[in-house]
Structure formats: structure tokens, C-alpha cells
Amino acid sequence: MASRTLVVDNGASTIKFGYADVDASYRAIPNNITRSKAERKTFVGDQLETCKDYSGLYYRLPFEKGLLTSWDVEKQVWDRLFTGKITPCDPSTTTLLISEPILNLPNIATTYDQLVFEEYGFQSYTRMSAPQMAMYNDIPKLYGQKISSGKKRVDCAVVIDSGYSFTHIVPFWKGKPILVGIRRINVGGKLLTNHLKEIISFRYWNMMDETHLVNEVKEACCYVSNKFWDELDICKKSPRANKILQQYVLPDYSAQQTGYVKGNAKSKKPTNKRKKPMRMEVDNEEKKEDVSEDEDNTESDESSADDDDSDEEMAAANDDEQILTMNNERFTVPEILFNPSDIGMEQAGIPEAIVDAISACDEEIQGMLYANVVLVGGNAKLPGFKRRVANELRQLVPSEYEVRVGVDKDPLGFAWNGGKRLASMDEFASDLKNRLVTRAEYFETGSALCESRFRSGV
Numbered sequence: 001m002a003s004r005t006l007v008v009d010n011g012a013s014t015i016k017f018g019y020a021d022v023d024a025s026y027r028a029i030p031n032n033i034t035r036s037k038a039e040r041k042t043f044v045g046d047q048l049e050t051c052k053d054y055s056g057l058y059y060r061l062p063f064e065k066g067l068l069t070s071w072d073v074e075k076q077v078w079d080r081l082f083t084g085k086i087t088p089c090d091p092s093t094t095t096l097l098i099s100e101p102i103l104n105l106p107n108i109a110t111t112y113d114q115l116v117f118e119e120y121g122f123q124s125y126t127r128m129s130a131p132q133m134a135m136y137n138d139i140p141k142l143y144g145q146k147i148s149s150g151k152k153r154v155d156c157a158v159v160i161d162s163g164y165s166f167t168h169i170v171p172f173w174k175g176k177p178i179l180v181g182i183r184r185i186n187v188g189g190k191l192l193t194n195h196l197k198e199i200i201s202f203r204y205w206n207m208m209d210e211t212h213l214v215n216e217v218k219e220a221c222c223y224v225s226n227k228f229w230d231e232l233d234i235c236k237k238s239p240r241a242n243k244i245l246q247q248y249v250l251p252d253y254s255a256q257q258t259g260y261v262k263g264n265a266k267s268k269k270p271t272n273k274r275k276k277p278m279r280m281e282v283d284n285e286e287k288k289e290d291v292s293e294d295e296d297n298t299e300s301d302e303s304s305a306d307d308d309d310s311d312e313e314m315a316a317a318n319d320d321e322q323i324l325t326m327n328n329e330r331f332t333v334p335e336i337l338f339n340p341s342d343i344g345m346e347q348a349g350i351p352e353a354i355v356d357a358i359s360a361c362d363e364e365i366q367g368m369l370y371a372n373v374v375l376v377g378g379n380a381k382l383p384g385f386k387r388r389v390a391n392e393l394r395q396l397v398p399s400e401y402e403v404r405v406g407v408d409k410d411p412l413g414f415a416w417n418g419g420k421r422l423a424s425m426d427e428f429a430s431d432l433k434n435r436l437v438t439r440a441e442y443f444e445t446g447s448a449l450c451e452s453r454f455r456s457g458v
Contacts, residue, residue, distance in 0.1 A: 001100070002123075002175045003021070003037065003093055004019050004020055004021055004093070004095070004097050005019065005020040005094070005095040005096075005097055005184075005423040005424070006018075006020075006094050006095070006096050006097070006417060007019070007026075007083070007097045007419040007420050007423055008098040008415070009026075009098075009099045009130060009133065009165060009416040010031065010068075010097065010098055010099050010100070011031060011099070011130070011163060011166045011417050012031065012061070012062075012063035012066065012163060012164040012188075012190075013029055013030070013031060013032075013163070013164035013189065013378065014028045014029065014030055014076065014412075015028065015031045015045070015081065016027050016028045016412070016415075016416040017029075017081060017087070018087075018416070018417075018420070019087075020097075020419075020420045020423035020424040021333070021424060024415075025413065026413055026416045026420075027087070027382065028088075028413075029045045029046040029081075030045055030046070030048050030175075031045065031061075031062060031074075031077055032045070032059050032060060032061050032062070032073065032077070033045075033059075033060040033061070033073050033076060033077070034048050034051070034057050034058065034059055034060075035052075035057065035058040035059075035060075036051055036053060036056070036057060037055070037056035037057070037058065037209075038053035038056060038253075039052060039053055039325065041217065042203040043078060043096070043238075044076050044077060044132075045076075045077040045080050045081070045086070045165070046080065046086055047080075050154055052214060052253070052257075052366075053253040054212045054251075054253060055207050055210060055213065055253055056258075056336065057211060057212045059211060059350065060073050061073065062074035063164070063165055064079070064102050064165075065165055065166070065186070066165035066166040066184075067101055067104070067108060068101070068108055068111075068112075069108075070101075071111060071115075072148065075115065076117075077141050077352065078120070082118075084239075085391055088278055090121040090123045091120045091123070092121055092122075092123060092330075094122055094123055095121055095122070095124045095125060095364070095423075095436065096116060096122045096124075096125035096126075097125070097126055097133075097414040097419050097422070097423055098112070098116075098125065098126075098127045098431075099127065099128065099129060099130045099133060099419070100112060100127045100128070100129060100166050100416060101129065102111065102129040102130075102161075102170060102177070102181065102182065103179075103366075104129075104130060106451070108199055109127075109447075109450075109451065109454075110447045112127055113437075113442065113447045113450045115448075117439050117442045119195065119441070121439065122439065123437065123438065124434070124436045124437060124438040125437065126435040126436050126437065126453070126454060127454055128419075128435070129170070129177075130161055130163075130376070130377075130415035131159035131161050131172070131177065131376070131415070132169040132172075132175075132177065133170065133415040133416070133418040133419040133422065134159050134161075134374065134376050134414050134418045135151055135153060135157065135159065135172055135175055135287070135414045135418060136155075136418040136419070136421045136422040136428060137153075137414060137417055137418040137421060138153075138174070138421075139154045139157055139372060139374055139406065139410075140154060140397065142344035142374065142406025142407065142408060143404050143406050152374045152427045152428060153175065154366070154372055155173065155174050155175075156171075156174075156365050156368035156369055156372060157171075157368075157369065157372035157373075157374055158170065158171045158172070158181075158354065158358060158369045158370075158372065158373050158374070159172065159374045160350065160354065160373065160375050160376070160377075160381055160389070161376050161377045161415075162188065162189075162267060162337065162350070162375070162376075162377040162378070162379035163188050163189065163377040163379070163419055164188050164189045164190050164378065165188045165190055165373055166184055166185065166186055166188050167184070167187055167188060167337065167350060167353075167377075167379070168182065168183070168184050168185075169181075169182065169183040169184075169185075169350075169353050169354050169357040170182050170357075171357055171358060171361050171369055173365060175360070176343055178360075178361050180360050180361070181357045181358065181360040181361045182352045183356060183357040184356075185337075185340065185347050185348070185349075185353055186340075186345065186347065187336055187337055187340050187345070188379065189215075189218075189378050189379055191335060191336065192218060192222075192333050192336060192337075192379075192456050193211065193214055193215045193218055194211075194218070195333055195336065195343065196214050196218050196329060197210070197211065197214045199329050199333070200214065200217075200324065200329070204324060204325070205324075207374045212400055213250070213251070213259070216258070216259060217248055217324065217326070218333065219331075219381075220248065220259070220270070221246055221248060221261065221326045221330050222262070222330050222331070222333055222334050222382060223330060223331055223334065223382055223383040223384050224328075224334045224335075224337070224338075224382050224383065224384035224385045224387075224388045225331035225334075225335065225384065226330065226384055226387055226388050226391060227270065228331065228335065229434070231244055231328075231330075232328060235328040242327070243331060244327060244328070245325065245326070245327050246262075246325070246326045246327075246330065247261070247262040247263065247323045247324070247325060247326075248260070248261055248262070248323070248324040248325075248326055249261075249262050249321050249322070249323060249324075250321075250322045250323070252320075252322070255320075259324075260447060261273070262321075262323070262387065267333045269433075277289065288399055291329055311375050321325070326435075327406055331375075334379075334385075336380050337349065337350055337379060337385075338351065338388065338392070350389060351392035351393050351396055352387060352396065354373065354389075354393060355393070355396045355397065358370060366401065367400075367401050367402070369402050369431065370393070370397055370401045370402065370403050371401070371402045371403070372404065372406075373389070373390075373393070373403070373404060373405045373406065374406050374407070374414075375389065375405065375411060375417055376407075376411050376414040377411060377412070378409070378411070378412050380407050380412075381411055381412065385407070386405055386406075389405050390404075390405040391405060392410065393405065435453055435454065435455055436453075437449055437450050437454075
């Protein structure tokens with residue numbers, strides 16, 4: 001039986017996976033074990049899709065501060081993924097390409113090797129960081145260009161991976177990360193959700209146990225402001241004059257399973273049937289459309305002052321609806337990504353960290369790095385995020401350098417798509433082959449060979 005390559009982006013929040021030889025895109029499942037207080041059931045990974053009441057969920061996470069520390073939890077999720085319970089998988093005839101945290105600790109990396117070969121018995125495998133996987137994408141297309149003939153990928157780029165636990169800035173030269181330029185900011189989607197929980201619990205109702213619900217509110221309402229102080233003044237006005245104010249209708253998990261933004265044409269009232277949000281089916285052909293459409297969508301969504309209920313009065317709540325009012329929380333929470341000092345963290349924001357990272361690299365390549373800034377990760381989906389990064393970088397970067405910031409239509413799956421290109425395209429066949437370690441080689445030499453081959457690209 002011919003070997004197939006399973007590409008897995010093992011994120012701290014979700015696992016994106018799929019076979020490289022399949023035209024369909026990835027599927028995403030939660031990377032955690034969840035306990036439902038209402039149903040008194042435990043859900044492992046994708047089983048959360050069968051949950052009927054998302055109130056008061058208790059999470060057990062395998063990742064802590066961006067590192068895989070709870071192998072008991074991770075193994076239960078991997079058991080469903082690698083033993084055919086979610087997707088057909090025969091490890092003995094499968095090559096595994098899996099992501100790991102940037103600058104992963106040696107002991108954690110060794111455990112990856114042991115589980116992959118000794119527990120699951122994969123035929124061969126390699127691991128690399130998500131930013132490294134993202135570098136195998138056609139990055140010039142993000143800026144409306146075509147890659148030069150004869151080249152497999154860009155030589156120079158800086159990847160900003162803003163995910164669940166952290167934000168990493170990783171400069172690359174000839175496909176290899178520049179170690180002295182790597183920067184980390186301890187701000188990610190988890191911190192934003194927790195901060196929003198605290199604000200809502202202080203101002204409205206106690207929602208400290210409603211992580212799942214508050215995360216949905218964050219994704220539906222929050223955006224990155226490009227006129228922070230002006231919009232803060234707007235939030236002080238009366239509801240009729242306040243174009244930023246939104247009403248989020250909370251679900252009751254009985255007649256209504258999902259919440260929605262009231263009065264927003266972009267957010268329709270959902271039906272009683274709960275859709276499965278963790279299944280991502282992104283057509284590759286759609287992802288190849290011109291980037292200008294993405295820029296228009298981003299700019300049109302960046303500020304609710306321009307398009308959210310600008311000519312509508314706030315609708316009166318029905319008796320059976322529980323309304324959560326979102327005002328300045330919509331943009332002050334994501335502002336932490338750019339000003340961590342707002343919550344007492346002595347760290348630079350994303351634009352300052354990018355400049356610091358690139359300044360640590362050789363002066364000869366700094367111009368190319370500024371011209372190839374790539375945003376990936378779940379936080380890159382926030383409306384206005386790309387434009388804010390570009391505007392602040394332009395103010396910080398010397399005028400002789402061109403600043404270009406690119407983001408894919410699906411920044412959450414950008415790293416997975418890069419891994420798929422590495423595993424499926426003939427021009428990358430030698431790159432993948434040089435990185436692979438077979439099961440026989442592992443049992444002969446141990447993890448030392450894995451460390452040698454996997455780190456050869458660092």
C-alpha cells in the first residue's frame with residue numbers, strides 16, 4: 001500500500017489536519033478535553049460537536065503557555081485522530097508531518113518522537129514549527145504578485161504567528177528561521193478571552209465559567225481599532241448616537257443554541273440546529289482569489305463606526321431574549337495585542353516587537369523582511385488587524401524601506417496549507433525527504449537522529 005502523508009497543525013486551541021493527497025482542505029477539531037456541567041459528560045476533541053449545552057464547560061488543555069505539558073490530555077485527543085476514529089488512518093503506512101512550538105524544549109520534543117513511533121507506529125515523520133510550515137506557501141500572492149520563475153518560495157520573510165497562547169515574530173532567511181531575531185509576546189487569544197470574561201463579569205453578569213460563550217462573543221463582536229481615541233469618545237455618547245454599541249443575544253441552549261449580534265445584517269439569527277463550527281472546509285480555489293478582495297473586507301470591517309447599525313436604532317429586546325451590551329469592550333480587549341502595558345505586562349506590542357526582531361537581523365536583509373510581513377494565526381482574523389499592523393509599522397520603519405503586510409483569507413489554516421504544499425508538490429520533495437525519519441531509523445538511533453534532521457532547517 002502506497003504511503004500517504006497526514007499533515008497536522010497541532011495548535012494549542014485547535015488541531016488542523018488532513019491528507020496531503022486530498023483536494024479538500026483541512027478539518028479542525030478542539031485540542032482539549034471538555035467536561036459539561038449541565039450534561040455531566042466528558043468530551044474528547046471532536047466529541048464536543050455533540051454537546052447540547054455549552055454553558056459552564058470545564059476545559060483540560062494539553063498546552064500551557066504555548067508548550068505541550070499535559071501528555072495525558074494530548075494523547076487522548078491523538079488517540080481519536082491517529083486510530084481512525086475521526087479520519088481513516090493507518091500509521092504503519094502513513095507519513096506524519098506535525099507542527100511543534102517554535103524553540104521547543106528538548107524533553108518535550110523527545111516525547112513527540114516516542115509517541116509517534118513507539119505508541120502509534122507511524123512509518124515515518126517530521127516535525128516543524130507552524131511559521132516554518134507557513135513559509136512553504138505562495139507568499140507573494142498575498143501582495144498580488146507572482147513568485148519569480150525558478151524559485152520554490154520566497155527567500156526572506158517575517159511571520160507573525162498570533163495564536164491561542166502567545167504571539168511569535170519569526171524572521172526567515174532562505175527558509176530557515178533567524179534565531180537571534182525571534183521574539184515572543186505572551187498575549188494570545190486565550191488571554192483576550194479571559195480578559196473579556198473579567199470585564200463582562202464586572203460590568204454585567206458573572207460569566208467567569210462561560211469560556212466557550214465569551215469566546216464566541218469575542219469572535220462575533222471584537223475588532224482592532226485604527227482610531228482608538230476617537231472611537232472611545234463615540235462610546236460615551238447616547239445609545240442612539242453610539243455607532244459602536246452592539247447587542248449580542250445570548251443563547252439559552254434550549255430553543256436557541258447559538259448567540260448572534262442583534263440588528264446586524266451580517267449576523268443573522270441562527271436556526272435551532274447548531275452547526276459544527278470546528279469543521280473548516282475551505283476550497284483551495286477560493287483561497288487563490290486576488291488579495292484585494294480581502295483588503296476590502298478587512299477595511300470595511302475594521303470599525304463598527306462605519307458599518308454596524310449606523311442608521312438603525314438599537315432594537316428593543318424581546319421578553320425571551322437575554323441581551324449582552326458590547327460597547328468599548330469591542331476594541332479595548334484586542335488593543336492588548338498592541339499595548340500589553342494596558343493590563344500591566346511589561347512587553348512591547350506587535351509592531352514594536354516586529355521592528356525589534358528585524359533590527360536584530362543583518363542590515364542587508366532588513367528591507368526584504370519589512371517587504372514580506374505575513375500574519376497568521378487566529379488573532380489575524382480580527383477585523384482591522386492587518387491595517388493596524390501596517391499603519392504602525394509605517395510610522396516606526398525608516399522611510400527608505402517598503403512596508404508590506406499580507407494576510408491570507410484563512411490565516412488560521414495558513415500554516416496547514418503550507419505543510420500540505422510541502423508534502424504534495426514535487427518541487428519540495430527533496431526538502432521533505434531530507435527531513436523525514438523512518439520508524440526503522442528511530443529504533444536504530446533513537447531521538448538523536450530526529451533532533452539532527454529536524455533542527456537542520458533551523
